[in-house]
Amino acid sequence: MITRKRLATGACALLAALSVALLPTSATADEPVAKESPKVELVLDVSGSMRAKDIDGKSRMAAAKQAFNEVLDAVPEEVQLGIRTLGADYPGQDRKRGCKDTRQLYPVGPLDRTEAKTAVATLAPTGWTPIGPALLGAAEDLEGGEATRRIVLITDGEDTCAPLDPCQVAREIAAKGIHLVIDTLGLVPDAKTRQQLTCIAEATGGTYTSVHRTEDLSRRVRQLVDRAADPVVTPVATEGAVRCADAPQLKPGLYTDREAFGQHRWYRVDLLPGQELRASVSVSADRAVNNDYGVLLRAVTKHGREIVRGSEAGDGRTDVISTGLRYPKPELDDEPGDAKPAAETVCLQISNSFSAPPSVKTTPGMPIELTVDVVDGPSAASDVASFGLGRGWWLLGALVLVGFVAGLLWGWLSRWRVAVWRTN
């Protein structure tokens, strides 16, 4: 397969050079953009409830501090780390002031371990739990650049600053399309805290962990920080149209968009004869959705004829639902001279059959991830079997029988010929 491809390219070096000049240089979106160092912000709850002594016999605050020290020692060199606190400063009863109590303890940037540790050591459990404002603040701290971003939220109680729903805040942050993931850790969480933290994590494609032991906490935070350091291809934000005619033109690459319940998104891809289009789509369930759901990806011609579709349905708890399709466009038989064959515009339609209970907000839409690849077309199959070859005992039997009968006939024939020759 690969060798064949190489051979083809080798033989058509001139053609390749020509078409490279002519073709739109594809896959600009494909290159790993994330050469910038990833950014992580640890958001630590320093509210009064962190005094509770229920993690390994120590206070939650002590456990968090110990975990932070271990994590700060193990942060990979390339990661830019920041720390933000919530509820660290205002001990009073005024809700309005208490709900603004979040500040950046250590700015996002190259890490000075001693400095960061000293800053953490000064913390003492104090105030309210303004998770929503803290998340907004953290998102601001991480702004700028194309790096991957991660917020690790460590808290022991639910947000005490309604009506700003932290879950909705998280979803809105994610909808800005800045590749931001929020991982949440609940320290000895109760049911309400857990629900809120899972909702935040779900909204941004992050994870939720409940912590009952110090070692679990430090190991998990370390793991999350390491995850941020893993190089990943960052998708390019795009916005699909409601019909093909207005749809954005996509080159091969990785894209993200948002799609509300029941909405359709259209994109266009140019495909030359003899090339194959590969598209896959994942729709993330970033909120509480009803139990049954599905996704449909269709490749349609400009005139509305469906070429091929990929569909998938499922039920139960899920993070994404995905499907994909291939469309090999056949070579043209009669190429008009040396002229470059015209590219066909293939319209890609994405629809989903997610639904949600009425209490769930439908905006912004659910994140979708679309990959578009254009490769050379497959070599056509002229037969079901490889090269039309046969296999198995029936084949051997048939061949032996036919060979034997042919031998008999040939023998008779030559005998008859000899007899005729002799008698004459």
Add this chain to the structure above:
Amino acid sequence: MRTVRMLAAAALTGAALLGLAAPAALADSPTATANPDDTRSTSGPTEAGTTFRTAARFLPGQQATAQAATGDYLYWVFPADVGQRPTVNATVTLPDAALRHGPAVWRVDVYDGLRRRQPCMYGTQSRTAAEETATVELACVLRPVRASADAWADDPLPGSYYVRLTVTSLPDDDLGQPFTARIGVSTVDKGGAYATDGSLAAPLVPGATTADQAEADADAGRPSAVEAAAPEDGWSSGWWSDRWLWTGAGGVLAALAGIGGYVLTRGTGRPPRVPPAA
């Protein structure tokens, strides 16, 4: 290249002609040796990804492990080539029974390089773990990978395969508890029985590009997605199958049977009615 392969085929058929090896023995095509041996337990990644994009890569025969929190979606990716039938095995070591409040349903799903879900022929893809169970074993036997398929079919094709492991149903109280997972893939070579004609220009690997683009990337020193996702010994050309041997052996047997038939009827070369002295 093609001619070299043709010559190799001719030589092999020649060998078959001379040796007349039993067809049963021929069923072991040379690709079978390409499989990494299961007994060699090389270690795979110790972390899993959390999305298709971040899936942790491992090779058949390796054991990938991960520590995570219940409710996480863990992703791995492995390559599968033409003629192989991969089996995914997953072992989940559940959180302490003391921390759990009820039964949980664990599930392993396999997706191909186009993120299309692949059905399991056999194997317990999903299992309910009772409250006191310590481990859950899951398995999924995929269909044999073919060289080509209709654009309208979702037959397994050579390329990347994603494995997703998660808990699909559990009491809400049990979310976020630590568990460990171990996952491995073994492949069985199904040989020529599934050897189909035609082949993809590039395996189903996300980020695969046209040959021109691949050439340009190679010149620029960028690693190609297809090469990066390849099995240990590269993607096979898909050209070889034991059908060559079966067909060759069939030809030989037919020729022998033909000679036999000829000898039977041709006799000694002298018609019996003609006296020797005539």
